[in-house]
Amino acid sequence: MDKVILYSMVGCPYCVELKELLDDSGITYTDRDVKVHEEEWELVMKETKNEFIPTVIIINEETGEGKVLLPDVHFDDIPDCFTQIVEYITR
Numbered sequence: 001m002d003k004v005i006l007y008s009m010v011g012c013p014y015c016v017e018l019k020e021l022l023d024d025s026g027i028t029y030t031d032r033d034v035k036v037h038e039e040e041w042e043l044v045m046k047e048t049k050n051e052f053i054p055t056v057i058i059i060n061e062e063t064g065e066g067k068v069l070l071p072d073v074h075f076d077d078i079p080d081c082f083t084q085i086v087e088y089i090t091r
Contacts, residue, residue: 004029007055
């Protein structure tokens with residue numbers, strides 16, 4: 001089973017779009033507001049060398065393997081990010 005973690009912020013239109021796509025498809029995810037979880041987000045930014053949202057981390061809970069999807073690095077638009085999430089969790 002894969003765990004999808006979405007780092008987002010209230011008012012971010014890209015985050016809203018991604019959440020809507022995930023919700024509409026029935027994909028379960030954990031939403032981590034970067035303002036509420038500032039310390040955690042600081043660690044994520046440090047490890048990924050990224051400060052942009054939405055940032056997605058997918059963890060395979062059986063193997064511990066993970067995938068990080070960063071804006072402007074791994075995807076150019078939200079539908080592309082969504083497609084990559086779907087592909088990864090259905091592999």
